[in-house]
Amino acid sequence: MGMAGESQFHVLAVDDSIIDRKWIEKLLKTSSFQVTVVDSVSKALEFLGLQEAEQRNHHQETKVNLIITDYSMPGMTGYDLLKKIKGSTSLKGIPVVIMSSENIPSRINRCLEEGAEDFFLKPVQLSDVKRLRPHLLGWRTLVEI
Amino acid sequence: MDGVVQLQRQLLDYTALLFQEGFLNDQFTQLQQLQDETNPDFVVEVVSLFFEDSERLLNELANTLDQQSIDFRKVDSHVHQLKGSSSSIGAQRVQNVCIAFRNFCDAQNTEGCLKCLQQVKNEYSLVKNKLETLFKLEQQILAAGGSIPM
Numbered sequence: 001m002g003m004a005g006e007s008q009f010h011v012l013a014v015d016d017s018i019i020d021r022k023w024i025e026k027l028l029k030t031s032s033f034q035v036t037v038v039d040s041v042s043k044a045l046e047f048l049g050l051q052e053a054e055q056r057n058h059h060q061e062t063k064v065n066l067i068i069t070d071y072s073m074p075g076m077t078g079y080d081l082l083k084k085i086k087g088s089t090s091l092k093g094i095p096v097v098i099m100s101s102e103n104i105p106s107r108i109n110r111c112l113e114e115g116a117e118d119f120f121l122k123p124v125q126l127s128d129v130k131r132l133r134p135h136l137l138g139w140r141t142l143v144e145i
Numbered sequence: 146m147d148g149v150v151q152l153q154r155q156l157l158d159y160t161a162l163l164f165q166e167g168f169l170n171d172q173f174t175q176l177q178q179l180q181d182e183t184n185p186d187f188v189v190e191v192v193s194l195f196f197e198d199s200e201r202l203l204n205e206l207a208n209t210l211d212q213q214s215i216d217f218r219k220v221d222s223h224v225h226q227l228k229g230s231s232s233s234i235g236a237q238r239v240q241n242v243c244i245a246f247r248n249f250c251d252a253q254n255t256e257g258c259l260k261c262l263q264q265v266k267n268e269y270s271l272v273k274n275k276l277e278t279l280f281k282l283e284q285q286i287l288a289a290g291g292s293i294p295m
Contacts, residue, residue, distance in 0.1 A: 019194050019234065
């Protein structure tokens, strides 16, 4: 069972900043996404673990279609989350987008090489969020660095 | 109602001045543009979070810089957070001081850091004051039965 329609895409957002969580949630909701926001990678993994369990029981309510995560966080970073997702048989199909306030080309390259779909510089804009749909529909878009 | 029109003009002029003086940048406009009937207090909510978070960070910075042996990585981490949040709401001048502040952290320059702390406290205080004035004007307009001009 897949999404009922375009507007049913569920995005999981991860950011340790309370202000940025509020901002990304607003951007995503304005763009008609269903949103879950958590403040750490461990909470994200917990949520995704629950999602895995529900899928095994054929309950798809919490199915996550895309993860958007801040890069710099205390404890596990967004890059650590990316590696975990791409290293997991069940989760590696979920597109991951990285956000960062720092424009460091080597960081951006590292994330893209590790399988990130896209990289957004903060503060994230509505136009960035609108770029998510093609990723969700499985199209790879060219990212100009 | 003449009163409402005057207040609306006052608000527009005041906002324009804040942009001109560099207190706010386009990111603040982005916040305002996302506010709508489903979430009419969005900007106030985000800015309130910014106030709370900044005050916490400024206290932490004062404590961290007050130590015998300063942990510059900790200082940098707090400044990085403050830079991020000020950037997210468009508080340009606060953000700018944070950039200079981080450079002093990298150089482990205590005096530079202390100067920046004072500066960032001042800039924070100023922008807080200005935003509170702006919100008060908005409240006056709404109370008088008008709508917020964009």
